[in-house]
Each structure stands twice: as structure tokens, then as C-alpha cells.
Amino acid sequence: MKEEILKHLRNSQGKDAAHSSVYDWRVALSLALRDRMVDHWFRSTRETYESGAKRVYYLSMEFLIGRLVEDTAANLGLVQEAKTALAELGQDYEAIVLNEPDAALGNGGLGRLAACFMDSLASLGIPAYGYGIRYEHGLFKQDFVDGSQVETAETWLSQRNAWEFARPEVQFRIGFGGHVEHHEGKAHWHPWETVLATAYDTPVIGWKGSWGNTLRLWSAKPEAKFDLKSFNRGDYLAAGRSEALARTISRVLYPDDTTDAGKELRLKQEYFFTAASIMDLLRRFLSDHDNIRELPNAVAIQLNDTHPAIAGPELVRLMVDEHDVPMAEAIGLARQCLGYTNHTLLPEALERWHIGLLGRVLPRHLEIIRAIEDDQQAKHPGSPRILEQDHVRMGELAFIMAHKVNGVSALHTDLVKETVFADLNRIHPKRIVNETNGITPRRWLHTCNAPLSELVTQEIGEGWVGDLEQLKALNQKSGDRTFLDAFSAAKRQNKEQLADWIAQSCDIQIDPAAMFDIQIKRIHEYKRQLMNILETIALWNEMHDAPNAEWTPRVKIFGGKAAPGYHVAKQIIHLINDVARVINNDRVTKDLLKVVYPPNYNVTMAERLIPAADLSEQISTAGKEASGTGNMKFALNGALTIGTLDGANVEIREHVGSENFFLFGLTAQEVVERRHVHGFSRAAIEASPRLTRVLGQIFEGVFSPSDPSRYHGLIGTLYDHDYFLVTCDFDSYFDTQRRVDEVYRNPQNWAAMALRNTANMGWFSSDRTIKGYARDIWQVNASEKVRLELTG
Numbered sequence: 001m002k003e004e005i006l007k008h009l010r011n012s013q014g015k016d017a018a019h020s021s022v023y024d025w026r027v028a029l030s031l032a033l034r035d036r037m038v039d040h041w042f043r044s045t046r047e048t049y050e051s052g053a054k055r056v057y058y059l060s061m062e063f064l065i066g067r068l069v070e071d072t073a074a075n076l077g078l079v080q081e082a083k084t085a086l087a088e089l090g091q092d093y094e095a096i097v098l099n100e101p102d103a104a105l106g107n108g109g110l111g112r113l114a115a116c117f118m119d120s121l122a123s124l125g126i127p128a129y130g131y132g133i134r135y136e137h138g139l140f141k142q143d144f145v146d147g148s149q150v151e152t153a154e155t156w157l158s159q160r161n162a163w164e165f166a167r168p169e170v171q172f173r174i175g176f177g178g179h180v181e182h183h184e185g186k187a188h189w190h191p192w193e194t195v196l197a198t199a200y201d202t203p204v205i206g207w208k209g210s211w212g213n214t215l216r217l218w219s220a221k222p223e224a225k226f227d228l229k230s231f232n233r234g235d236y237l238a239a240g241r242s243e244a245l246a247r248t249i250s251r252v253l254y255p256d257d258t259t260d261a262g263k264e265l266r267l268k269q270e271y272f273f274t275a276a277s278i279m280d281l282l283r284r285f286l287s288d289h290d291n292i293r294e295l296p297n298a299v300a301i302q303l304n305d306t307h308p309a310i311a312g313p314e315l316v317r318l319m320v321d322e323h324d325v326p327m328a329e330a331i332g333l334a335r336q337c338l339g340y341t342n343h344t345l346l347p348e349a350l351e352r353w354h355i356g357l358l359g360r361v362l363p364r365h366l367e368i369i370r371a372i373e374d375d376q377q378a379k380h381p382g383s384p385r386i387l388e389q390d391h392v393r394m395g396e397l398a399f400i401m402a403h404k405v406n407g408v409s410a411l412h413t414d415l416v417k418e419t420v421f422a423d424l425n426r427i428h429p430k431r432i433v434n435e436t437n438g439i440t441p442r443r444w445l446h447t448c449n450a451p452l453s454e455l456v457t458q459e460i461g462e463g464w465v466g467d468l469e470q471l472k473a474l475n476q477k478s479g480d481r482t483f484l485d486a487f488s489a490a491k492r493q494n495k496e497q498l499a500d501w502i503a504q505s506c507d508i509q510i511d512p513a514a515m516f517d518i519q520i521k522r523i524h525e526y527k528r529q530l531m532n533i534l535e536t537i538a539l540w541n542e543m544h545d546a547p548n549a550e551w552t553p554r555v556k557i558f559g560g561k562a563a564p565g566y567h568v569a570k571q572i573i574h575l576i577n578d579v580a581r582v583i584n585n586d587r588v589t590k591d592l593l594k595v596v597y598p599p600n601y602n603v604t605m606a607e608r609l610i611p612a613a614d615l616s617e618q619i620s621t622a623g624k625e626a627s628g629t630g631n632m633k634f635a636l637n638g639a640l641t642i643g644t645l646d647g648a649n650v651e652i653r654e655h656v657g658s659e660n661f662f663l664f665g666l667t668a669q670e671v672v673e674r675r676h677v678h679g680f681s682r683a684a685i686e687a688s689p690r691l692t693r694v695l696g697q698i699f700e701g702v703f704s705p706s707d708p709s710r711y712h713g714l715i716g717t718l719y720d721h722d723y724f725l726v727t728c729d730f731d732s733y734f735d736t737q738r739r740v741d742e743v744y745r746n747p748q749n750w751a752a753m754a755l756r757n758t759a760n761m762g763w764f765s766s767d768r769t770i771k772g773y774a775r776d777i778w779q780v781n782a783s784e785k786v787r788l789e790l791t792g
């Protein structure tokens with residue numbers, strides 16, 4: 001390893017050891033690790049070609065990957081070797097790990113799910129490609145200026161990306177616009193603009209190097225040659241124009257996956273990566289098949305939400321226009337290949353494109369969508385329509401073009417059946433299935449939480465990393481004082497590390513003995529960070545009034561970004577920061593309560609915070625969080641959850657036991673009913689003196705003395721349009737928090753409850769989720785050989 005690192009330092013970075021920066025060392029280490037991936041990767045590809053096995057294609061607009069050095073070294077079993085080699089070279093492994101940029105090609109849960117799935121597909125030995133976009137700028141960087149969010153561009157590619165292999169020879173022409181000619185029953189699309197999609201491949205190696213798959217990300221390049229004539233005339237801008245336009249397509253990640261951006265560029269991004277991926281998989285298929293009708297036996301294409309839903313029409317277009325398959329048959333064949341994952345019921349997040357826009361950008365696809373609509377109406381008269389008024393509804397399109405549609409938690413899948421797709425579910429009653437989300441135990445316990453991971457391995461061996469259900473054996477230890485002490489000591493060690501980091505990065509001193517209460521996720525009204533900060537103020541009031549009463553000291557930690565155009569979410573951020581400033585400066589409560597909000601939440605920060613959490617905040621309005629995966633990461637790492645009956649919280653509670661979960665709040669059913677009660681929020685506020693006081697303080701400017709009316713709008717909304725029922729759940733939330741305080745004061749009991757969480761979270765491994773997709777949707781097998789290696 002030492003030789004390999006030095007070789008890359010010299011030959012790949014062109015540096016000698018004496019003049020190398022930590023960046024050079026990091027690239028050299030990454031390249032040395034990548035070298036060790038290549039054999040596994042080639043072997044897997046060869047095996048797949050030889051066996052003719054079916055391949056999975058996971059199409060996702062987002063992959064929230066995070067850093068890769070540690071994860072890769074761990075999966076290859078090379079962490080110790082790398083540390084030793086670097087130490088002998090006088091370098092610090094930890095400093096090198098910290099030097100890596102966090103690859104944030106996603107917004108939140110949906111993108112992180114795709115990244116966990118890539119790890120599980122490889123760990124299970126399922127031949128698979130992940131397909132997405134190689135955004136030049138990932139999710140924006142967040143800073144706070146006077147408590148307000150400020151966004152700046154993220155630049156992960158400004159340094160060399162050591163993990164990827166550029167494939168300039170893998171190129172596809174992607175057309176936009178133009179017109180369609182029909183003669184002799186054949187359609188000819190003449191786009192007026194084309195860009196090239198070129199591939200960048202990152203190998204993804206599973207646990208123990210068992211198998212290697214590929215994450216193939218597409219970058220947009222101009223088709224036209226550089227305009228030398230204009231350049232020579234001195235018109236430099238014109239010379240670069242077509243290039244700039246083409247590159248725009250893979251320039252930035254849309255920072256909001258919950259609203260229909262309604263932007264032409266967004267539609268182009270979606271078609272760009274979807275079309276390139278479909279063309280690529282067809283090319284691979286045709287390299288060893290003659291008959292396009294065999295396609296469903298060879299490929300399973302999974303659509304991560306509707307962003308790649310144009311895959312259906314694109315596949316049909318290629319079959320009909322280029323392979324002479326009749327339309328109806330092409331629709332059937334495409335359907336057999338496609339699966340669609342629904343991630344949301346929020347009406348504002350269901351993609352719809354204006355027919356005018358779609359017809360202008362993708363004229364042939366609009367014709368095919370009409371043919372799909374006609375086919376559906378002919379077979380199922382009265383079926384819900386894809387084209388409604390002036391819009392193309394992508395959810396309906398994805399549903400109709402998929403042979404399986406899945407929700408992401410048991411509750412969410414029931415709601416999908418009862419609400420958004422109720423009518424389609426009646427027509428196709430077997431199409432909707434549930435695949436509850438999961439998380440990879442490699443990143444989310446094994447690498448992010450060394451103290452706990454080592455303790456678990458000492459106790460039950462290392463098999464749990466590849467087979468998380470083995471954690472169940474820890475249930476026997478919940479009455480073992482020595483083990484519980486060791487379990488608490490591991491948590492304590494993580495809390496001390498986090499306290500050091502917060503002292504350094506936020507200049508706030510926190511006590512590791514206090515309860516660490518953490519809510520980290522995108523800022524959204526339905527996730528109810530607002531309710532959390534209102535409860536924080538109520539608690540502070542009572543602590544301030546009676547500082548000598550019996551209190552459980554707490555540190556409230558928040559993390560998360562708001563979409564740049566989401567005004568209310570940004571106000572909530574501002575409020576949290578305003579409240580933090582006031583509370584953290586109160587001398588009366590200084591040993592009882594602190595509020596911390598480190599900026600720029602990302603995967604790396606999650607890996608730092610989650611192992612140190614005592615309490616996990618999963619408090620969304622019931623019926624709104626499709627699944628959540630943050631909830632799983634916390635429970636696996638031995639935090640107790642305070643949560644509503646929403647998303648996967650329901651199943652987490654069933655697995656860890658209701659006595660080890662702090663439940664509060666209205667159910668999804670009650671939420672719907674309560675909204676029909678006239679004046680429900682005003683009534684809830686008036687019934688709660690505690691909440692009335694808090695809202696009054698914010699309204700009067702206690703937390704924003706320089707701008708007392710800052711939150712008038714926010715508070716006014718709670719009185720009149722509290723759509724997310726913050727006011728109705730407030731008292732139940734506050735009371736449950738006081739029960740949490742009481743339980744925390746008995747450390748032995750708390751540790752036993754936390755252990756019950758860790759021990760019973762094995763089911764939430766994304767390995768289990770992927771096995772479900774493989775069995776119910778893709779009809780592919782995990783490699784038996786790999787399975788034996790993992791569990792043996």
C-alpha cells in the first residue's frame with residue numbers, strides 16, 4: 001500500500017513526497033484504493049456477461065454519495081493497511097479523510113436512498129448500474145449571515161475526482177425540439193438541438209469486495225465543433241456560446257425536489273440523463289442479443305420517483321422508430337422492463353409538465369404519450385388520464401408504464417393506494433407493492449460509529465456488517481450491567497467528540513452529560529422544525545422561571561437546508577438561530593439548555609452527529625413523510641426516537657418495541673379529520689397557556705429585538721392556516737418530551753432501551769430492501785456465492 005500510494009503521488013499527481021499537500025496525499029490514497037477495486041469490478045462484469053444474468057438499472061436524478069475514502073477502504077478491508085502505510089509515510093489518515101469533498105449530488109432522503117442502494121446492490125452481488133447526472137455543482141453550500149441562510153455554489157469538481165473513470169468514447173446524441181415527419185407509417189424526429197451525453201464511471205464495490213457495480217453519471221458536452229471562425233473574428237463570446245449552452249444541462253442540481261420547478265431546463269435534464277441511460281442499456285443488450293423482444297428478460301429498469309418517467313416513452317420510441325416494433329407491443333415490452341418508486345403524496349411535488357412545453361422540447365415523445373394514453377383508455381375505459389387539461393401528469397405516466405409501482409413504507413404504500421393512485425389501483429390491483437426503505441449498515445454504523453461498531457463486533461463477531469439481523473443477538477445483553485456500561489461509554493465517547501467539534505466549529509460549549517436531542521433533515525413545514533423550536537422556547541421559559549427544579553439538561557441540535565425559494569422554511573431557520581442566540585446567552589439556564597445549529601448539513605455532518613445522538617426527532621405531520629431514513633440511522637446507532645405515527649416510524653416502533661419509542665401526536669386519519677374542524681388551530685392555541693405564551697414572545701420580538709415584527713407572518717399563519725397541525729400536536733409533544741426527561745434521568749434504563757433499538761434495527765438494512773425489490777419487482781437473484789461469503 002505504501003509503495004502504491006507513493007507511486008500515485010509521483011506518477012499520477014506529479015509530486016514528490018516532500019512537497020505534497022494533504023490534497024495530493026488524499027488523491028494518491030484514493031487512486032491506490034481504486035486500483036484495488038478494479039479486479040473485483042472486472043471479475044463481476046465478466047461473470048455477468050458469461051452467465052447472461054439479468055441486470056438492474058437504477059435511474060435516479062440524485063445520488064447523495066458523501067465522502068468515499070473511508071467507505072471504500074472499509075469495504076475492501078484496507079483501513080488498517082492504509083493507516084499504517086500513511087503513518088510510515090508521516091501522514092495522518094484522519095486528516096486525509098477530512099480533506100475529501102462531500103459529493104452532494106442530491107437534496108436529501110431520495111438521493112441518499114439511491115446511494116445506499118448502490119452499496120447494497122454491490123454487497124449482494126446483483127449486477128447493476130446506477131445512472132444519474134454528473135452535476136458540476138452539487139447541492140449549494142449553506143452559511144448563516146445574521147441567522148439567515150445564504151447559499152453559495154458548491155464546487156466538488158474543482159479538484160480532481162479520483163474515483164471516476166472518464167469514458168469519452170461512450171457518447172450519445174440527445175436531441176431536443178424540432179419536428180416529427182411521418183411517412184409510410186414511420187415517424188422521423190428531426191431535433192433542432194442536440195447535445196452529447198458522455199459517461200463517467202465510478203466503481204462501487206460491496207462489503208468485503210464481494211462484487212463490483214458501476215455508477216455511471218452523464219455529463220453534457222456540445223455536439224457542434226468549437227466555432228473557430230467566430231473566434232478568429234474576435235467574437236469570443238459567440239465562439240463559446242454553443243458550448244456554454246450544452247454544458248448548462250449538467251451544470252447544477254435543482255435544490256428543490258418537492259416542487260415542480262416548471263423549468264424547461266429541468267425537463268431537459270430529466271430527458272438528457274434518462275435518454276442516455278436507455279440508449280446505453282439498449283446498446284449493451286444488443287451487443288449480445290438479436291431480438292429486442294428479449295429485453296424484459298435481460299433488463300430491469302427502476303425509476304427513482306417520476307424524474308426519469310420519460311424512460312417509458314423513450315423506450316417505446318426507440319423500439320417503434322428504430323426497431324420496427326408495433327406500438328402496442330412496444331408499450332407492453334417497455335412496461336415489463338419498468339418499475340416506478342413513488343416517494344411523495346405532497347401535491348406540489350407531483351410532477352406535471354405543460355403540454356405546450358413538453359411538445360416543444362420532446363415532440364415525438366408527446367405523440368407517444370398520446371399513444372400510451374389511447375392504449376390505456378382502449379384497454380381500461382375511464383382510466384385516469386395522463387393528459388389532463390393542459391398538463392402531462394408524470395405520476396400517471398410512470399404508473400401506467402410500470403409493471404410494479406412501489407411505496408417506501410407500509411403506511412405510505414397504503415396511502416398511495418387510497419389517495420394519489422386510488423383509481424389506478426382499482427384497475428391494476430396487483431401493481432402497487434411496498435418496499436420499506438433501508439440504510440446501508442456499512443456507512444451508517446460500521447464506518448461512522450467506530451466505538452459502537454467495535455463493541456458489537458467484540459460481542460457477536462463481524463457477521464452483522466453483511467447481515468444486519470445478527471444484531472438481534474444483542475437483545476440478550478439488555479440486562480447485562482457490564483455490557484450496558486460499555487454501550488453507554490461508546491455513546492459517551494461519540495458525544496465528547498461531537499462536543500469538541502461544536503466547540504471548534506460553532507464556538508459553543510456543550511456538556512457531553514446533557515441529553516443530545518437532534519433534528520437533522522431538509523427544512524420543510526411538514527417536518528415541523530417549527531414545532532421543535534416552539535417546544536424549545538417553552539422548555540426554556542420553564543427552566544428560566546424555576547432553575548432549581550429537577551431538570552434534565554439538554555442540547556438541542558438542528559441541521560438542514562431550505563430550498564432557496566422556500567420563504568417559510570428560511571424564516572424557520574432564522575427563528576431557530578434567533579432563539580439559539582437568546583437562549584445560549586441566558587446566564588440563568590446556561591447549564592440546562594443550549595441550542596446549536598451548525599450550518600451546511602450534509603452526509604458528512606450526519607455521520608458526525610448521528611452516533612452522538614440520545615434522542616432522534618421524527619416529528620412530521622402524520623401522513624406526510626413517505627418513509628424517512630434519518631429515523632433509521634438514529635435508531636440503529638442507539639438513539640431513542642420521539643416521533644409521530646408517520647412513514648417508517650410506524651415499522652421502527654413495531655421492531656424496537658413500543659416501550660422503547662416515545663410516541664405522540666395525531667394519526668394520519670386524525671390529521672385529515674382535524675383539518676375539517678373550523679378554527680382548529682386557534683382553539684388549540686387558546687387551550688394551551690404554554691403555547692400562547694411562546695407565540696406571544698415571538699410575536700413581541702423577544703428573539704428579534706432589532707426587528708420585532710420579523711415573525712408576525714409566521715405566527716399569524718399558525719393561528720389561521722396551520723396546515724401541518726403544529727398547534728394541535730404541541731401539547732402532546734411537550735408532555736412526551738417531559739417523559740423523555742424523566743426516563744433519561746435513569747441512565748441504566750435509558751441504555752437498555754437504546755440497546756433494544758440497536759439490536760432490533762437489523763430489518764432496516766437496505767440489503768433487506770434490495771432483496772425485496774429483487775424478488776417482487778426485478779425478478780433477479782442475488783448471487784448465491786456472494787451470499788455465502790457475506791454470512792459465512
Ligand SMILES: *Cc1c(COP(=O)(O)O)cnc(C)c1O
Pocket residue numbers: 064107108109112520521522601602603604606627628629630631633
Ligand atoms: C439520511 C439523510 C437524509 C434523509 O433524512 P430524513 O430525516 O429521512 O429526511 C437527508 N440528508 C442527508 C445528508 C442524509 O444523510
